[in-house]
Amino acid sequence: MGTHTHQNKEFFNNEAANYDARHEKTLDQIIQEIRARLDFIGVDWVADDDDNDNEGEDGKPSSGKTVRLLDYACGTGVVSRALAPYTTQCVGIDLSENMVAAYNARAENQGLATEEMHAYQGNICDPEDPSPAALASPGFHNFDIAAVGLGFHHFDDPELAATRLAERLRPGGVLLILDFLPHGKFDTHHPAAHTVTHHGFSEDQIKGIFTKAGVGKDFALDEVSRDIKFNRPALADHNHDHGSSQMHRRLFLARGTKA
Ligand SMILES: C[S@@+](CC[C@H](N)C(=O)[O-])C[C@H]1O[C@@H](n2cnc3c(N)ncnc32)[C@H](O)[C@@H]1O
Incomplete structure (x- = not known):
């Protein structure tokens, strides 16, 4: 496991219990920003229509569309929560x-079945393990x-x-990335500093990544208009002056289609 991977696992294992409470407002904003861009994302969504006469007992379309x-x-699970009403399954x-x-506890609390929303531990980005069993x-x-x-x-x-x-x-499927536009480097004392490998991405960088990955068709990037604030996690060193307890970030959503 690479050093950053190890540091991410440890950091986010410690963050999990507090993540939703610490970032509640920000996560709500992200849900709104994603839902405002359903057409931009360009998937043939399931309609979120409460009056849908074609629904089965589970509230999903009886047409068999998935x-x-x-x-x-x-x-x-913020992305899953944003898109659950327009999809039939979130993995x-x-x-x-x-x-x-934490993802699975939330899904179960909402009464969702494993086939509807469930998460699994894994890493598909390990260069030495291209297809984890x-x-x-x-x-x-x-x-x-x-x-x-x-x-x-x-x-x-x-x-x-x-x-x-x-x-x-699947061919015609869409890759969607939500991340930061380029920003200044983290203070190295910030508790998350060792988990971060990139200080945001430019449109050209992201377009290059999509193209090389084979999902560059109909590439589009949209800056999320609002200035989004993130509350910092608890500080490891309370004697150090870390400045503001909030970070301001400019976000983008980028999408591309697999040819
Ligand atoms: C800032 S959190 C974002 C979580 C969620 N997607 C959201 O928007 O709230 C980053 C997540 O990436 C996960 N992560 C970091 N490196 C990963 C990797 N190589 N494979 C899978 N997950 C990874 C961390 O465990 C953490 O849950």
Whole structure:
């Protein structure tokens, strides 16, 4: 396991219990920003229509239409929660078993069945393990959309991640990335500093990554208009002056289609 991978696993295992409470407002904003861009994302969604006469008993369309989401680096599941009303299945994967447990606890509390929303511990970005055995079954392939919310800047090799995610899309499937535009470097005393591999991404960088991964068709990037604030995690060293307890970030959503 690479150093950053190890540090991410440890850091997010410790963060899992507090993640939703600490970032509640920010996560709500992210849900709104994603839902405001359903057409931009360009998936043939399931209609979120409460009056839908064609629904089966489970509230999903009885037409048999399926829209499957892979929520990679899912954390507690903000991307899944944003897109659940427009999909038939959300599958989460995360490096951190505690994040996976938090994701699954939320899904179960909402009364969702495993077939509707469930996460699994795993890492598809390990250069030495191209196809982890635990993620080899058909249930982890042929997705209509694969999304990474705020994960790319933690990966050692985002291009490898995009390539591996593209392999798990059906032809015509969409890769969706939510991440930061370029920003100043972290204070090295920040508790999350060692988990971050990239200080944001430019449009050209992201377009290059999508193109090389084979998901560059109809590439588009949209800056999320609002200035988003993130509350910092608890500080490891209370004697050090870390400045503001909030970080301001500019976010983008980028999408591309697998040819
Ligand atoms: C900032 S959190 C984002 C979580 C969630 N997607 C969200 O938007 O709230 C980053 C997540 O990436 C996960 N992660 C980091 N490196 C990973 C890797 N190589 N494979 C899978 N997950 C990874 C961490 O465990 C953590 O849950």
